[in-house]
Amino acid sequence: MSAYFYLCCKNCEISLYLGKKIASEETSLTLQGVYLEENKAWNNDARAWKVIQRFLQDHEMHELLFASDEHFPEVHLYESANTDELLSK
Numbered sequence: 001m002s003a004y005f006y007l008c009c010k011n012c013e014i015s016l017y018l019g020k021k022i023a024s025e026e027t028s029l030t031l032q033g034v035y036l037e038e039n040k041a042w043n044n045d046a047r048a049w050k051v052i053q054r055f056l057q058d059h060e061m062h063e064l065l066f067a068s069d070e071h072f073p074e075v076h077l078y079e080s081a082n083t084d085e086l087l088s089k
């Protein structure tokens, strides 16, 4: 079973979905990135960084948690961050 990873804000109960860990020969974690409706695809480029950065700034000083739904199943009760909206901010 593969786990799905999220950046979660525990204060706002909102999460940013970062997809699955991509199989790689390296041991480091490679995530799918940020999914955008704009191009209906996973993005792992400057747009993904902008979305993540926006999310971090919106939740400055909040309790953030990076976790998979395997270890933090409560994430399924959280609202999902709108990535396209974050990108356009």
Ligand SMILES: [Zn+2]
Binding pocket: 009, 010, 011, 012, 013, 058, 059, 062
């Ligand atoms: Zn927050």
